[in-house]
């Protein structure tokens with residue numbers, strides 16, 4: 001298996017998505033607190049925020065975070081290999 005990041009608690013969503021500088025990144029919710037600094041699955045540092053606007057959720061997802069989130073959820077490589085269509 002390629003899920004090398006570790007198991008995810010059953011009571012938490014496997015990943016959270018965070019808009020950051022025009023792109024949506026994913027991170028593990030271990031540090032889910034307003035204002036917390038976290039590293040996205042691609043390594044990008046970002047700040048956890050809540051109360052996000054609708055527009056931000058329409059931003060493009062970071063391909064590396066898409067692939068990383070897929071691995072956390074499914075335990076397999078993303079079918080596209082992380083590339084966006």
Ligand SMILES: [Zn+2]
Pocket residue numbers: 024025026040041042043044062063064065
């Ligand atoms: Zn990312």
